[in-house]
Amino acid sequence: MQKGLLIQKPYYAPACVTHGPVAIDASETDIQCGGSAETVEYTLLKFKCGDMFLVAATLRPETVFGQTNFWVNPDADYVKVRVGKEVWVVSEDAYFKLTYQMDGVERMEAVKGSDLIGLKCLAPMVHREILTLPADFVDPGVGTGLVTSVPSDSPDDWISLRAVQQDDALLDRFGLDKTAVKAIRPIAIIEMKGWSDLPAVEVTEKMGITAPGDPKLEEAKKLVYKDGFHTGKMNATAGDYAGLPVMEAKERMKQTMIASGEAAVMYDLSENVICRCGERVVIRKVDDQWFIDYANAEATAASKEQAKNMEIFPIEYYQNIHGVLDWFRERACVRQGNWIGTRFPFDEKWIIEAISDSTLYPIYYTISKFANDGSIKAEQMNEAFFDHVILDKGDASQVAASTGIDPSLLKEIRDDVHYWYPLDLNLGGKEHLTVHFPAFLMNHVALLPRDMWPRGIFVNWWVMGKGGKISKSKGGAQPIPGAAEEYGVDALRLYYAHIASPFADVDWDNEAVEGYTARTEKMERTLLDLMALNGPQSEVDGWMISRMASRILRVREMMRTYDLRSMANEVYFEAFNDLRWYQRRGGCHAPTIGRVLDLLIPLMMPITPHTAEELWEASGHKDLVSASLLPEVREGEVDVSKERAEDYLRAMMDDANEILKVTGIKPTRMTLFTTAPWKREVVSMAADLHEKGELRVPALTKMAMAHEAVRVKGKEASDFARKTAEDLMKRSPSEARKLAQSFDELSFLSASREFLEREYGCAVAVHEAGEPGIADPQNKSRQAAPWRPAILVE
Numbered sequence: 001m002q003k004g005l006l007i008q009k010p011y012y013a014p015a016c017v018t019h020g021p022v023a024i025d026a027s028e029t030d031i032q033c034g035g036s037a038e039t040v041e042y043t044l045l046k047f048k049c050g051d052m053f054l055v056a057a058t059l060r061p062e063t064v065f066g067q068t069n070f071w072v073n074p075d076a077d078y079v080k081v082r083v084g085k086e087v088w089v090v091s092e093d094a095y096f097k098l099t100y101q102m103d104g105v106e107r108m109e110a111v112k113g114s115d116l117i118g119l120k121c122l123a124p125m126v127h128r129e130i131l132t133l134p135a136d137f138v139d140p141g142v143g144t145g146l147v148t149s150v151p152s153d154s155p156d157d158w159i160s161l162r163a164v165q166q167d168d169a170l171l172d173r174f175g176l177d178k179t180a181v182k183a184i185r186p187i188a189i190i191e192m193k194g195w196s197d198l199p200a201v202e203v204t205e206k207m208g209i210t211a212p213g214d215p216k217l218e219e220a221k222k223l224v225y226k227d228g229f230h231t232g233k234m235n236a237t238a239g240d241y242a243g244l245p246v247m248e249a250k251e252r253m254k255q256t257m258i259a260s261g262e263a264a265v266m267y268d269l270s271e272n273v274i275c276r277c278g279e280r281v282v283i284r285k286v287d288d289q290w291f292i293d294y295a296n297a298e299a300t301a302a303s304k305e306q307a308k309n310m311e312i313f314p315i316e317y318y319q320n321i322h323g324v325l326d327w328f329r330e331r332a333c334v335r336q337g338n339w340i341g342t343r344f345p346f347d348e349k350w351i352i353e354a355i356s357d358s359t360l361y362p363i364y365y366t367i368s369k370f371a372n373d374g375s376i377k378a379e380q381m382n383e384a385f386f387d388h389v390i391l392d393k394g395d396a397s398q399v400a401a402s403t404g405i406d407p408s409l410l411k412e413i414r415d416d417v418h419y420w421y422p423l424d425l426n427l428g429g430k431e432h433l434t435v436h437f438p439a440f441l442m443n444h445v446a447l448l449p450r451d452m453w454p455r456g457i458f459v460n461w462w463v464m465g466k467g468g469k470i471s472k473s474k475g476g477a478q479p480i481p482g483a484a485e486e487y488g489v490d491a492l493r494l495y496y497a498h499i500a501s502p503f504a505d506v507d508w509d510n511e512a513v514e515g516y517t518a519r520t521e522k523m524e525r526t527l528l529d530l531m532a533l534n535g536p537q538s539e540v541d542g543w544m545i546s547r548m549a550s551r552i553l554r555v556r557e558m559m560r561t562y563d564l565r566s567m568a569n570e571v572y573f574e575a576f577n578d579l580r581w582y583q584r585r586g587g588c589h590a591p592t593i594g595r596v597l598d599l600l601i602p603l604m605m606p607i608t609p610h611t612a613e614e615l616w617e618a619s620g621h622k623d624l625v626s627a628s629l630l631p632e633v634r635e636g637e638v639d640v641s642k643e644r645a646e647d648y649l650r651a652m653m654d655d656a657n658e659i660l661k662v663t664g665i666k667p668t669r670m671t672l673f674t675t676a677p678w679k680r681e682v683v684s685m686a687a688d689l690h691e692k693g694e695l696r697v698p699a700l701t702k703m704a705m706a707h708e709a710v711r712v713k714g715k716e717a718s719d720f721a722r723k724t725a726e727d728l729m730k731r732s733p734s735e736a737r738k739l740a741q742s743f744d745e746l747s748f749l750s751a752s753r754e755f756l757e758r759e760y761g762c763a764v765a766v767h768e769a770g771e772p773g774i775a776d777p778q779n780k781s782r783q784a785a786p787w788r789p790a791i792l793v794e
Helices: 061-066 092-098 155-165 168-173 178-182 199-207 216-231 236-241 246-260 297-308 315-327 354-358 361-372 383-391 396-403 407-420 436-447 480-487 489-498 510-531 539-560 564-584 590-604 609-618 640-663 677-692 697-705 715-728 733-740 745-751 753-760
Strands: 006-016 031-033 039-049 052-058 069-072 077-083 086-091 106-112 120-122 129-134 146-149 263-269 281-292 311-313 426-429 456-460 463-465 669-674 763-768 790-793
Touching: 039 061, 039 086, 039 246, 052 069, 052 146, 052 263, 061 236, 061 246, 069 155, 077 092, 086 092, 086 146, 092 263, 092 281, 129 155, 129 178, 146 155, 155 178, 155 199, 155 216, 168 178, 199 216, 216 246, 236 246, 246 263, 263 281, 297 315, 297 436, 311 315, 315 436, 315 456, 354 436, 361 407, 383 396, 383 407, 396 407, 426 436, 436 456, 480 489, 480 510, 489 510, 489 564, 489 609, 510 564, 510 590, 510 609, 539 564, 539 590, 539 640, 564 590, 590 609, 640 745, 640 753, 640 790, 669 745, 677 697, 677 715, 677 733, 697 715, 715 733, 745 753, 745 763, 753 763
Parallel strands: 052 086, 069 129, 311 456, 426 456, 669 763
Antiparallel strands: 006 281, 039 052, 039 120, 039 263, 069 146, 077 086, 077 106, 120 129, 669 790
16 A cells, blocks of 8 residues: 555456456356456447437447448347436346446336337437348347447458348348348448458458358458458548547547447456356446556566566466566455455455465465464554564564564564565466466565565466366366375375476376376385395495486486476486396395485485385384485495496397397307407597597598507598597587597406396307407407497307
8 A cells, every 4th residue: 555556446347246256367266167258348339219229339439430230139139228318228138237337227128129120220420320130140148239230341240231131031021121221331441451441341252251150250350350450540431530540549439439428338258257156257347446556667677577587487487477567457456245365454345355365475374373373363463563574664672562472472473484585486377377476476576675575486287187177166176085095195296296297287097197106116115125135245336326326416406496207207217217227237235225225215205205204214214204304415426437337238238139139039149349449549539529629530530540559450440430420420529528438348248247147048258359269250349339349149
């Protein structure tokens, strides 16, 4: 109020006919359906017809100069109503709506639509007498159920007019003057670049539209209306308005007709909206509505600047929120009726509506515990209290005295508020992109000091059922207690975390949830099996520790960016694969396993806390893992060389498996040839050239052939240099450096020989390519390259 952001003025607002004002937005918090409905402003044009007015609703008052006739649905029910001193004819539905927007609207008598056909009425502004004609396309539920006809610019009007003119039976049925009806011609009113004077006639001819009800009429209407409204100018027919852009003429002509008493305004909804109670929602006039002025230029500018410095996910919303803030306007902040909520302190007949009440509530969470445990009472939390604990205003002793709160408790509350604030992250569904989040940001920026402005917004998409969004208010939510009992709480959490990106809708899938139940159980069994091992240390232990330490570092970064899906994949899938490989490689060293558990179980805790706690206890810990910090990686635990060595082994095995699959051989012997030293030299040279940006086939060939150990290999060396240059030029310098790293492939594969023999059930020999006296009938050893051994299967 002090900042001028709380304003009061008349307002036309959506309201349930039973329970009063409702909010219409994508969240559909207050309603059953119609969340995308917009408020539509109709200009009501009054056509004088004897002692009454036929009232037509239009969205385009600037087209009045082109009126040629008046449409009435002969099968619809209309009603005469007294509005002030005038008698209007509108549909029953329009009368119902008008009673909520105008004072003293009195129903007089029913009128059949057929009785209105053939009447003459005086068109507003142009004061030209026109005929009423039958049209079954007129919907009594839209506008007033009566429509004025402008066939020059409305494809619907032109096609319908022509159909009536050509239907002698219809004209005879209603006793219409055939000569007068057939003499009606479109009147050009708008000039549009690229269009004739009669765009409706032109577009229907181009699109081959000949009869009312043609589906193409909707597209035709969009084409003409879009160009006409945005680029059109009124022609000479418009008199004083000639030459004006259509957008400007629309408002000026509307205001002129309203001022002269020839028009009025009515509001409606663009689609049917039903309250959560089941009753209809209409637009109702509220004379003393309160608003928060989100259009305030200063608050908008400050909010946009703050948004630039926030972590907002997804990135698309970070980019779009500035436009949303520009678009955000005055929003009704209170409503009347039997709503749950807080009474409006400036006028207690009002209740603060949900969005206005909820967007600043995170700061109250820092205070609410003191109210909930009885330390302070509601009546003690007056304006001086909030000003002090939140804004640091007022003398502490005076505030304590005025509120009756002990000074030490007042300080504790104030310290808690400033410990927890600013809010790091506000999480919410995508329905709040243009509703809750802009209000949340602007309320914080407008009311709180800069150091308490929010730091982040995270928008999540929906879990979808077969009928659409799953939500409690829609009655379609998967019952959590039942699902938890059937699938397990941790399995559900893993499903939600991993099944899809937070920024895409996910379809609820019972089979998929069952799969996550199995995944949770597999992880638990694997870790319990590892706890039972106590064998000797081996080469794979260093790899296992490094692998888990590396995953800790990756998960930290994923958590920093709220990448929950990647985190779940890292912990429950990639780390699980590491554990299985460790077991497969014969890993069984208890100290290694203990360290792995200390690293991995805390990573499981945010997603599957119950499983993590059980495993934490089973691994010998007496405290709770949920109360522990994420473990720190010790110096030396990450060993890239050990990780690359195991990757090398698995890649080699993938190649061997492919050979066995393709050939169908059941191996009796397998010989592995590691690269010849001279090839490692060539790759090293290539990496150096790549680093300098000088890697080319001629440059590498020249450098390689200058080395005696390479040159003696002749054509084999030059061919290898060419292939290496061509390969590495497609890679980044960092990838090239990895290939050039020193690695004793011969020693590593020799040490892994027993493992390989178990895997393949045959003898395995390991040699360096070129080693004398080694049988190589297929000359396989020539295929060996750094990090890619050659494989001979017999």
